[in-house]
Each structure stands twice: as C-alpha cells, then as structure tokens.
Amino acid sequence: MTDRRARRHDPGRRDRLIDAARRVIAERGVAGTTHREIARAADVPLGSTTYHFASLDEVLAEAFGRHAAAAADVFDERLGAATDRDSAIEAVIALIRDDLIGSPNDLVMAVELYVAAARNPALRAVTQAWMQRSRDALERHFDPTTARELDALIEGLVLHSVLSTDPMTPEQIRHAVERYLR
Amino acid sequence: MTDRRARRHDPGRRDRLIDAARRVIAERGVAGTTHREIARAADVPLGSTTYHFASLDEVLAEAFGRHAAAAADVFDERLGAATDRDSAIEAVIALIRDDLIGSPNDLVMAVELYVAAARNPALRAVTQAWMQRSRDALERHFDPTTARELDALIEGLVLHSVLSTDPMTPEQIRHAVERYLR
Amino acid sequence: MTDRRARRHDPGRRDRLIDAARRVIAERGVAGTTHREIARAADVPLGSTTYHFASLDEVLAEAFGRHAAAAADVFDERLGAATDRDSAIEAVIALIRDDLIGSPNDLVMAVELYVAAARNPALRAVTQAWMQRSRDALERHFDPTTARELDALIEGLVLHSVLSTDPMTPEQIRHAVERYLR
Amino acid sequence: MTDRRARRHDPGRRDRLIDAARRVIAERGVAGTTHREIARAADVPLGSTTYHFASLDEVLAEAFGRHAAAAADVFDERLGAATDRDSAIEAVIALIRDDLIGSPNDLVMAVELYVAAARNPALRAVTQAWMQRSRDALERHFDPTTARELDALIEGLVLHSVLSTDPMTPEQIRHAVERYLR
DNA sequence: AATGAATGAGAGTTCATTCAT
DNA sequence: AATGAATGAACTCTCATTCAT
Known part of the structure; x- marks a missing residue:
C-alpha cells in the first residue's frame, strides 16, 4: 500500500x-x-x-454514466465488427453469451441503475442515453423496428438467464435470437 | 382515519x-x-x-411474496381464459399492454425485487417461484422452449417500454409478439 | 416438550x-x-x-433470594458436619475447594448480586442476609472476629481463584486457610 | 458550561x-x-x-483500563513508599483503610468489571493485568505465596466491608492483616 | 386465570454532510 | 487543496409493561 x-x-x-x-x-x-x-x-x-x-448522488450519476458508456462501447465494438446481416446475428449472439451473461456484474449494475433512476431524474438521462446507444448500434444492421424489439429481447434474455438458477445455455440463446431474426 | x-x-x-x-x-x-x-x-x-x-427483511420477503403471487394470478387468469393458440397470443398481447405496461408500479416492484434478491437469498426464492409460475402459465399453450423465450421477451418489452421516454405503442407490442409466435 | x-x-x-x-x-x-x-x-x-x-425487579429479588438460600444451605451443611476445630478447618477448605471454586456459576451469581444490589435496595437485604448466614455458620466453630475475617478471606480466595487465568491449586487454598486458622 | x-x-x-x-x-x-x-x-x-x-464495548474497555491503571498506581505508590516489612504492613493497612474502603466507588468499579468481564473477553485482559500489577506491588515486600494470599485477603476485606451495613473498623482491618502477616 | 397483541421509550449504530484547520 | 473531526437525523431492533380478550 x-x-x-x-x-x-x-x-x-x-x-x-x-x-x-x-x-x-x-x-x-x-x-x-x-x-x-x-x-x-x-x-x-x-x-x-x-x-x-457535491453529493453522493453526483458520485452515483458519474459512476453509472461511466459504466453505461463502457457497456455501450462493448455493444458498439461487437456490432461494428460485423459486415453483413449474418455476421451481425452472430455478433448479437456472442454479445449476449460472452459479454452480458458472462459478466453478471453488468446486469447487476443495469438493474441497480433502473431502480435508482426510478427515484433520481439525473439517472434517468443516463438510462436513456444507454438505451439509445444500444439501439443505434443495432440499427447499423437492422431496421429500427427490429432493432427496438431485438434490444428488448436481449435485455429479457440476459435478465432471465442471470436471475435464474437454471441459466439458458448458449444453444438456447442462439435459438431465441435466430428465431427472431431469420 | x-x-x-x-x-x-x-x-x-x-x-x-x-x-x-x-x-x-x-x-x-x-x-x-x-x-x-x-x-x-x-x-x-x-x-x-x-x-x-422478526426483521425488516422478513417484511420485505412477505411483501414481495404477496406481490409476486398477485402478479402471477393475473398471468394465470389471462392465459387460463385462452382456448387455443390464437387466443393465447391475444392473451399475451393484452397482458403486456393492459396489465404490465399499464401498471408501471408492477415493473418497479419487479426490478426492486431483482436488486434486493441480489443481496438477500430469501428473496431469490421469491423471484424463482414467480418466474416459474409465469412459465407454467405460458406452457399451457406453448412448448417449453417457446414459453421460456417468450417469457424473456415479455420481460424485455415491458422493461424497455416502461423505462423509455418513448414507450412502445400497442401496435409495436403486437408486432413484436406476433413476429415471435407466428 | x-x-x-x-x-x-x-x-x-x-x-x-x-x-x-x-x-x-x-x-x-x-x-x-x-x-x-x-x-x-x-x-x-x-x-x-x-x-x-409485578415487575422484573421482583423476579430478580426472588431469584437471588433463592440462590442465596441455597448457597447458605451448603455452607451450613459443611460446617454443621464438623465436630471440632480441626474438622471445621477441613470443612472450610473443602467448602472453598469443592463447592465454591468448583461451581463458578455461584461466583458469577454472587458478583451479579453485588452489582445489582448497588442500585437496588431490595437486593441489598438479600446480600446482607446471605452474609449473615455465612458468618453464623462459621461462628459455630470460631469466635466472631475470626469468623468475620475468615468469611472475607474465603470470598477473596474464591474471587481471585475463579477470575484468574491461573487459578489457585487445592494446596494453595489449604495453605492460605491454615495459615490463618492455626 | x-x-x-x-x-x-x-x-x-x-x-x-x-x-x-x-x-x-x-x-x-x-x-x-x-x-x-x-x-x-x-x-x-x-x-x-x-x-x-467503534462500539460501546470499546468505550467500556478503555474506561475500565484507565480505571485499573489509576487504581494500580495507588497500590504501587503505597507499597513503593515502604522500606521494610513493618512499613509494608502499615502500607497495606493504610491502603485498605484509606484508599480502598474510603472510596467505595472503586469497589463498585471493580465489581462492575468482574461482571462485565464474565461476558466480554476484552475486559478479561484488563482484569488480569490489574490483578497482576497488584501482586507485583506486593511482591516487592512479600514472597509470592504470601503476596497472592494477601491480595485475595485484601479483596475480601474490602468487599465485605463496603457491602456490609456494619463495615469493618480500622482496628478490625489492622487485626486481620497483622494476623496474617506476623 | 391466563395470554398474545400492542405500545412507547430507548438502545446501539450508520451516515451525509459541514466545518475548522 | 485537502482532511479528520464533528454533528444531527434516521436507522433497526429490544423490551418492560399494559391491556383486551
């Protein structure tokens, strides 16, 4: 030390x-x-x-902001590396499987943010910006409607997978995503 | 008073x-x-x-337990009233649109529960039981794989809809669900 | 049960x-x-x-009273069985060694009583009566001055023996008592 | 104020x-x-x-520690001032009569400490150290066996004197101590 | 005669925030 | 510029005692 x-x-x-x-x-x-x-x-x-x-709330806002930015960067990288629809689908699957479910801390942070945002307007902006960046990344490869639905599906899959005692297998993730996108 | x-x-x-x-x-x-x-x-x-x-945790566990049971009852009723696949799909749409998005408190309770469960094992059991009941209700009309994926999709749609400043319209909900189930 | x-x-x-x-x-x-x-x-x-x-204090007074009576009974029995000065000395030694040091709970009770009595007049009477009975028992065999001093010595020996990490041996107890009485 | x-x-x-x-x-x-x-x-x-x-126990430990140190200082001073066995005996008598019986608060503190130590290991160490210092002071003038026995006698005399409605007179104290040491 | 429910006072402790240095 | 001391509000929880049944 x-x-x-x-x-x-x-x-x-x-x-x-x-x-x-x-x-x-x-x-x-x-x-x-x-x-x-x-x-x-x-x-x-x-x-x-x-x-x-100035206050504890300010620390929280900065911390969540930085976390959201980092998470969105990962999103961007995965989808930025894809060149066509097929590789974009693979990117989504890898994102869910390796980045999101693989680091449950991220889900914890997300849910903590949602809860905190419910009572703290400054955090609501952070949430919005984060969601927007995810959707923008998806819209590189999918139409806006699909992007929005897919974004929701990703969140739901990660949430249920991490919270469940019986998490989804990589195959199940793939199955769910492909069913939606093919 | x-x-x-x-x-x-x-x-x-x-x-x-x-x-x-x-x-x-x-x-x-x-x-x-x-x-x-x-x-x-x-x-x-x-x-x-x-x-x-005996403790505040005990109150929380009872409160969440009761809330989860009530929410699961709604789920059961909607799906119990459906008679075939088509009416089941309509039931899911109505559930999301009218019951879940319509009462944002429910989503707040769910997310609060997820956060609290992350640090309180007693609440983990409540979460599990709630998820299980939802899935059981869906399995009355859909195969287990579909039920599980659909359950996640519902959660994601509600979450994003309620948290967003630009919530999904009923048509968007319908579109997302039908895309998945038809 | x-x-x-x-x-x-x-x-x-x-x-x-x-x-x-x-x-x-x-x-x-x-x-x-x-x-x-x-x-x-x-x-x-x-x-x-x-x-x-009627109150918790009443329970304490009764409990301490009963305990003191039981402890005094032991004192009485030991000394009542002695027939002459020599056997009285042996009785005192056996009392300290086997009855008092042997059951440290008794010392705990005594000290708890002293502390409680410092703030509770009802318990002061219990303490007094207990001390009086001890002294009376000793006076069967020793003159009043000796009885009083001996009573104090007994208390001091037990106290230091039980509180110490290095309790007195039976020989040390015998030595101390005999030094005083012979 | x-x-x-x-x-x-x-x-x-x-x-x-x-x-x-x-x-x-x-x-x-x-x-x-x-x-x-x-x-x-x-x-x-x-x-x-x-x-x-950090806790109330910590305050208690510090308070008792400081009290024990002060009490042991008095012990040290009395016996340090003695030059031979006779003056040591007088020192012991003065100590009991003037310092210990004279300030009943000290006895209260001692008994409170014994009770508290029964349930609080940190205080046990304070008790031990206090007893050790007393014995060390006595060993300046008396052999270890005598010191130990005398220490117990002092405690018993003070205890019975302070707790009794009929406290011992200075003469009785002197008598008890001299009987033991001469 | 007996008891579980009820209550108000007070316990130890944590903490965001303020402030003197 | 930086910090440890200080503070007051609020926290969870325990409990002697009262009371309706």
Whole structure:
C-alpha cells in the first residue's frame, strides 16, 4: 500500500473515486454505497469524497454514466465488427453469451441503475442515453423496428438467464435470437 | 382515519402491514422502505412493525411474496381464459399492454425485487417461484422452449417500454409478439 | 416438550419461573435477563412472567433470594458436619475447594448480586442476609472476629481463584486457610 | 458550561469521553452506561461517542483500563513508599483503610468489571493485568505465596466491608492483616 | 386465570454532510 | 487543496409493561 502522504497532489483522484464507486455499487448495491465505502475502496480519506463531489448522488450519476458508456462501447465494438446481416446475428449472439451473461456484474449494475433512476431524474438521462446507444448500434444492421424489439429481447434474455438458477445455455440463446431474426 | 386508541385490538394488523410495505416499496423503493415508513403507511405505531416481524427483511420477503403471487394470478387468469393458440397470443398481447405496461408500479416492484434478491437469498426464492409460475402459465399453450423465450421477451418489452421516454405503442407490442409466435 | 395447553392449570409455575430466572442470570447476567428470556427458559408464554410478578425487579429479588438460600444451605451443611476445630478447618477448605471454586456459576451469581444490589435496595437485604448466614455458620466453630475475617478471606480466595487465568491449586487454598486458622 | 458551538474543534474529546464513561459506570453501573448517558456526562452530542469509538464495548474497555491503571498506581505508590516489612504492613493497612474502603466507588468499579468481564473477553485482559500489577506491588515486600494470599485477603476485606451495613473498623482491618502477616 | 397483541421509550449504530484547520 | 473531526437525523431492533380478550 502506497504511503498516504504521497497522494497529497493527486490529479487522478476524482477518476479513481468514480471507479471505486462502480466497484462498490456492483459489490454492495446502491443501498450499500456510502461515502465511507467509496473512500475505503479508493484508499483515500473520507473527506476526499465530499471534497470532489457535491453529493453522493453526483458520485452515483458519474459512476453509472461511466459504466453505461463502457457497456455501450462493448455493444458498439461487437456490432461494428460485423459486415453483413449474418455476421451481425452472430455478433448479437456472442454479445449476449460472452459479454452480458458472462459478466453478471453488468446486469447487476443495469438493474441497480433502473431502480435508482426510478427515484433520481439525473439517472434517468443516463438510462436513456444507454438505451439509445444500444439501439443505434443495432440499427447499423437492422431496421429500427427490429432493432427496438431485438434490444428488448436481449435485455429479457440476459435478465432471465442471470436471475435464474437454471441459466439458458448458449444453444438456447442462439435459438431465441435466430428465431427472431431469420 | 380511525382513532388510534380504538386499535388496541386489531386482528389482521400483520396483513395490513404487509400491504403497507408493498405500497411503500412501490412508492419509495426498497431503500426507502423503513419500519417507520411502513408504520406510517399502515397508521400503526413503530413498535408494531417489529412486534409482528422478526426483521425488516422478513417484511420485505412477505411483501414481495404477496406481490409476486398477485402478479402471477393475473398471468394465470389471462392465459387460463385462452382456448387455443390464437387466443393465447391475444392473451399475451393484452397482458403486456393492459396489465404490465399499464401498471408501471408492477415493473418497479419487479426490478426492486431483482436488486434486493441480489443481496438477500430469501428473496431469490421469491423471484424463482414467480418466474416459474409465469412459465407454467405460458406452457399451457406453448412448448417449453417457446414459453421460456417468450417469457424473456415479455420481460424485455415491458422493461424497455416502461423505462423509455418513448414507450412502445400497442401496435409495436403486437408486432413484436406476433413476429415471435407466428 | 410437553403440550403447552396442558399447563393451563399450573400451580408450580411461579416457582419454575424463579428457577428459570436463576439460570438466565447465571448464563446471561442480570443485563441479559429479560421477561422474554425467562419465559423462554421456563417454556411458558411471555405474558406469564408479568402475570406472576409485578415487575422484573421482583423476579430478580426472588431469584437471588433463592440462590442465596441455597448457597447458605451448603455452607451450613459443611460446617454443621464438623465436630471440632480441626474438622471445621477441613470443612472450610473443602467448602472453598469443592463447592465454591468448583461451581463458578455461584461466583458469577454472587458478583451479579453485588452489582445489582448497588442500585437496588431490595437486593441489598438479600446480600446482607446471605452474609449473615455465612458468618453464623462459621461462628459455630470460631469466635466472631475470626469468623468475620475468615468469611472475607474465603470470598477473596474464591474471587481471585475463579477470575484468574491461573487459578489457585487445592494446596494453595489449604495453605492460605491454615495459615490463618492455626 | 461552555457554549456547545464553541466545541466544533475539540482536541482531547476522546479522552474526555473515556473519563465521562468512568463516571457513568461508577454512578449507574455498566447496565446504565449508554452512549447517550456518556455523551450527556461529557456534554457532547450523541454522534460524537460513536465517532470516537467503534462500539460501546470499546468505550467500556478503555474506561475500565484507565480505571485499573489509576487504581494500580495507588497500590504501587503505597507499597513503593515502604522500606521494610513493618512499613509494608502499615502500607497495606493504610491502603485498605484509606484508599480502598474510603472510596467505595472503586469497589463498585471493580465489581462492575468482574461482571462485565464474565461476558466480554476484552475486559478479561484488563482484569488480569490489574490483578497482576497488584501482586507485583506486593511482591516487592512479600514472597509470592504470601503476596497472592494477601491480595485475595485484601479483596475480601474490602468487599465485605463496603457491602456490609456494619463495615469493618480500622482496628478490625489492622487485626486481620497483622494476623496474617506476623 | 391466563395470554398474545400492542405500545412507547430507548438502545446501539450508520451516515451525509459541514466545518475548522 | 485537502482532511479528520464533528454533528444531527434516521436507522433497526429490544423490551418492560399494559391491556383486551
């Protein structure tokens, strides 16, 4: 562990706090995300969190914003690499199977965000932007109606798969997606 | 509002507390569901909530359990009334459109449950049972694979519709479901 | 476990509650002795404790009184069986070694009583009576001055022996008592 | 009493809280020692007690520790001032008569500690250390066996004297000690 | 005669936020 | 610029006691 005093000038600290907040949300949920917990996760003093952010809500908004951006990047990459409809379908399947179901933390973050957004307007904007980026990525290869329906299907499949004690197999994922798109 | 002193003998209070908890969860989220808030909603003294339940978690589990049962009943009724595949499809459409999207509180409750279940094993069982009942209802008319995929699709459609500033129209819902089932 | 309903008429219940209270005090201390805990230990409903006793203090007083009487009985028996000064000395040694140090619960009860008596006059009387009976028993064989000093020595030896991680051996007990009395 | 607002910066508050806790334990017993009572005695807000100590047990341990150290200091001083066996005997008599019986609060603290230690391992260590220091002080003038026995005798004499409605006179104390040591 | 339900006071503890340094 | 101390509100939970049945 680095000497605390070495950090007195620490330009990246705000960033580190946001990342620490992401980790805390994923591990303990929004309900368990406190200034103290974030400070501990970032290994900075308590006063630092309130110094860099006006309120806990601000930290949450930044943390969720950054998480959504990262998740949307993955979406973009998968679909940006596809060249035709067939490879786009494969990209969707891989996305669900490898990126989304494979890291259940992401689903946790998404659901935490939905819940938090229900009572916090600032987070509603984050949710909207995230959904919009997903849909835009899908519209590179599918018409708007299909993109929207597909986006919903993806969310439903991931949700049920992660929450279930009996998660869907890769074949089942493929089956569901192909049934919809072919 | 009845005189408080008249309540010294009050059978059914436990039930009323559970219903009060459902309302509080819907209005303020699990994070805002405290003994005090529940007591206020049920118009009973604070001590009453801790007398009837060993812990707040127990109240949450009962409240979510009751909510899930009610939601599953609606599911059952809609699909139980269908007589053939075509009317089953119409039942699914009506369910999404009128019952699920129409009462956004239900979606809020579902998402709150998912989040709470992530950190509370007792709630995981509630989630499982709820999902199972939905799937069973769908299997009255569709094969198991279809039922499972359809269940996920329904969840995704409702989620995206309710969370979006631009909710899906009834026609879009119909389109998505028919595309899947016909 | 007997059927609860069979107890509806239960003349010995008050007694059983007092004994239950003794056990609870020994196990959990006065601080942990509540109506609920006593009722549980006696396997009777909560309301029963407040029905049979006007207050928790009353239960404590009865419990300590009964305990003190039992402890004094042991004292009496040991010294009553002695026939001369020598056998009285042996009786004191056996008393300390086998009866007092051997059942550390008794010391716990005594110390709990001292603490409780500091704030509860009713218990002060119990303490006084207990001390008096000990001294009376010793005076069967020793002059009053010796009896009083010896009583204090016994208490000190037991206290230090039970509280210490390195308790006194039987030989050390004998040595201390004989040094005093021979 | 100083204006509360003047206290926003208050070094040494932790210390003051520990001393306040000592006073509260002596006056109300461990059972009556609550965060709120300590805060009141120290004239600080409730939140301050939980800011400075992780738990109430921690406050108790610190308070008893400090009390034991002070009591042991008195022991040390009395016996340190003695130069030979005779003056050591006089020191013991003065200690019992003037320091121990003279301040019954000390006995209360000791007994409270014994009771609390029965259920709190952290306090057991405090008890042990205290006993050890007493014995060490006595061993400056007496052999280990005598020191140990004498330590127990002192405790017993003080206990019976303070608890009794008919406390021992200075002459009786002297008689008991001399009988043992000469 | 006996009891489960009810209640109000108070417990320990956490925490967002403020502020003096 | 940065932080540890400070604070007040709110939290969950326990409990002696009261009371309607």
